[in-house]
Amino acid sequence: MENAWLIPLFPLISFLILLLFGKRLKEASAYVGILLTLASLIYSILVLFERFSEPTYVTKFDWLTIGDFHLTAGFEVNQLNALMLFIVSLVSFLVHTYSKGYMHGDERFHVFYAYLGLFTFAMLGLVISPNLLQTYIFWELVGVGSFLLIGFYFYKEEAKAAAKKAFIMTRIGDVGLFIGMALLFWQTKSFEYSDIFAAVDAGQVSGTMITLTAILIFIGAVGKSGQFPLHTWLPDAMEGPTPVSALIHAATMVAAGVYLVASLFPLFSASHTALMTVAVIGGFTAIFAASIGLVQTDIKRVLAYSTVSQLGYMMLALGSAGYVAGVFHLMTHAFFKALLFLAAGSVIHAVHTQDIEEMGGLWKKLKLTGPLFLIGTLAISGVPLLSGFFSKDEILAAAWEGGHPVLFVLALVAAFFTAFYMFRLFFMVFTGEARGNQKHVHESPSVMTFPMIILGVLAVVAGYVNTPWFGTFLGDWLVDGNEALAAHGHHEGPVWIMILATVVSLLGIYLAWLIYGKRSVSRNWLSGSGDMMHTVLLNKYYVDEFYQLTIVVITKGISYFLRFIDTFLVEGIVKGITGFVQGLGATGSKMQSGQVQTYGAVAFIGLALLAVIYALTGGYLR
């Protein structure tokens, strides 16, 4: 573990090599990226196994001195970090591999791999940061990686707008994090997690301050994890290449907000209000985004809203004090959502469209992608025996035990929606008649299917590390040796929750089957029952339009008002000054009249004045 810093270093090297020599390497760039992330993955696995038996490892050195404060940089390997290292490097490695097929033939192939390396470096750096400042640094860097990759097709206006939006929306959140971090520093005199927790524990920070800083930091998480009301950038981010959506906007970066709350959990759990805020925002986002997902017709956007919704789930879990539940769902979600995105990418690769209205009947043509997509769909819907079932159950239990019956019901409804829209997607894409213009549809090359198979296996089995039936290994290990967390470990929920969750998810699937599979119920049942509702959902509750009309307009308004000041008021001062100088010059030049009498008179008056001053002061000017 002493050399865990090497893990982020490999992708950084990949980034630098490809930046300098990518143009010459062309598509061989892929091997550089793949091999170096493979090195990270192998090392992460070693570290993870080492962490099972050994205690947390921390090391740090002075980075910046400010007066008496020595800000440090370093790395830490605790349970959460080790787990995240594994998840991130695994998904990154698989996406690197997959992209070799997906991006084949793109003229900026090497740039794509360079950016992937940069992002992976930043993400791995983020998850081993031992202090808040360093977390913030990598936090921003992953944002840039995401920005660059969303805007990868830079010549598309949509990609440009989406990249800009992603950067600015997350930055709004980041400012919250920044303020929270600065305030917390002056309260605890440190950025180190351990010092902050110790200060909070010792009661050195007032209750209001804990609540305030925790909520400010949570705003950062809201921005990054696409929670309401800063969620609108995430669906737009689907303009990026699909492997990017799988890596950044499903499995890793967007989960960073959840990770941040998890790693600052002792701070959050010290404030009831802060936890409640997290739970409410999470619960609301879960159902809000799920309802939008019901009607979208772009395969990636459906998955994007599903991601927003699932992240809301994780937040709900953390806010209900279900530390293990949140982290557990983060892990399973990373696997099945990356799988779904990669499978979606494989579909798009085959049919060259993202509109599900133009797909259909692909089950027979895509013999591998179809079943893998089904596995992902079953997992996310919470069908028993797959990974999503166990983690979702853990969250529902946490919400129930946490005493949030309203949020519990919201989560159940969201689970129903999830099952429904995911199977709507599945039936629309893979069953029925082929719609649209489908020619030469063929299965993706093995370099793309291999990563999907691995993820497919994980999407099935990953849940078994933490089940009420065979033991809660993950939960016990995560809170092991940490008293602050021990109270928020595994929640042994009542059995009826598990049954209820299963019923709800199966109901969702059944309904989707009736409408989109068997087609015995009209597809327009929703729009028929309320045209308004359908329109509202299709337009994502008009949140974008609302921002356009308020924030953007206000900002522009302020700008134009200031321009008015700049052109009239400030320039007025300029005119005044230049006018004054010119006037002085004009007066001066008028004085040069050439009339010797005037000169003589002025000289005489001056001499007289000097004489008077001399007389009054006695000859010495004090």
Added chain:
Amino acid sequence: MNLHAILSILVFSPLLGIAVLAFMPKNQEKSIKIVGFLATLPALLISLAAYAHYLAGKHLSDFSVSVEWIHFRGMNVEAPYFAVNYELALSGFQLLLVVLTAVVATLASIAARYVKKEWKGFFMLFLLLEVGMLGVFTAENLILFFIFFEVTLIPTFFLIGKWGYFEKEKAAYSFLIYNGLGSAVLLIVIMILFAKTGTTNINILKDILADPSAPVSGDLKLGLLIALLVAFGVKLPIFPLHSWMLRVHVQAPPPVVMIHSGILLKIGAYGLIRFGMGLFPEQFDTLATLIAVLGVINLLYGAFLAFIQTDFKMVLAYSSISHMGIVLIGLAAMNEAGVQGAIFQVISHGLISALLFFLVGVLYERTDTSLIGNLGGMAKGMPVAAGFLLAGAMASLGLPGMSGFVSEFMAFLGLFKEMPWLAAVGTIGIIMTAAYLLRAVLGMTFGKSHREFTGVVDLKGVEFVPVVVLMLLIVLIGVYPSVLSSPLQATLETIMPGLGG
């Protein structure tokens, strides 16, 4: 080894270039440009050697030089002499500014390849300007400082007025009037101090002024500080004294804008820190809230206006106003984090703005425009230049891993301790900075291209030198800020005790 002559050699070394240029025929464009470039190298090498001297653990005071120069006496024979010595010295802060000046000057001389006419006159003035800048940052007494300060004004006036773009004369005059008034105010302050205390040596003045029995009352000190705030506020610039610098940024030729926004504006910050805060710490504390408010106004005012500009040069000009607001914010905090942040911002912005303005020059050279709308989709035609432009914008908006973040972070951290509400208002500027820079840069590089970029060559040859050097320095400071903070510690320790803890 006797190092006392080193600083004088450093400051006046560009004169050698002027002498050589004087004997060269006017029309030998290529060799004039080469000589002009070579003439900036001695200063660069000496300043780097001085930094190495510091790194080797030796004292910067080895470089101090003091020679009797002018002295005179009033009518009262018993009164002590009024002495003006020729005094140069280096502290950590000054060392960093000298290195910055030398680096930017050398790189700007490379940017001078875009100068189209009268190369001889251009380089002679350019080198004289460098003498002025180096002198400003090494002068140890106020009179000498003032002389060098004026030496920077005159060449800049001619460089803008003769080699600038369409409205160059207007820009040059408004530069001269504003800065002339600023230096008039500065001269009054210097003369009052000189008359009252009999010295202009900065360190001696500092001790005298710190002594409560000094012949300078608290009210007078406050008045002097406000005067300094105006004098250097013109230079920095502080709202509403900024309009001259917008014109200069738009009209001056690329190498001069690099120098101007990279170094000349920083004289304002240097003056505020060294003289404003250094000489009048208590009064500075009295004005801290005002300065913080001015800082936040600068930050937001510049940012909001940058958001609606159509000319990229104007975006950068307003961006400079905005970024100088961060210097004020840091200073107003009056604690280690804030002041160190302000100094970092001075250096960091010097590098970043030099980089961005060089790139503007590169673009203008190829496309004859710097209007955002005209440049859309540029990344297609010149991917490398577009990449560096984006990286420069990222540095400017305070991306961690680059110098802008460290300075912004410390300045805000400092203010959050003293005036959290004001700091919170200021953070809107952080968002706006991202918004206006991305709007401008993505508007130029991303999207559909509005024009054919065929025949437009990407960054090439010697143009890589300024871009790569500046980028490396920006990243170096961002990743390893100790390169700046460790020479600064001694300076901060001398400023901080004066602040009363």
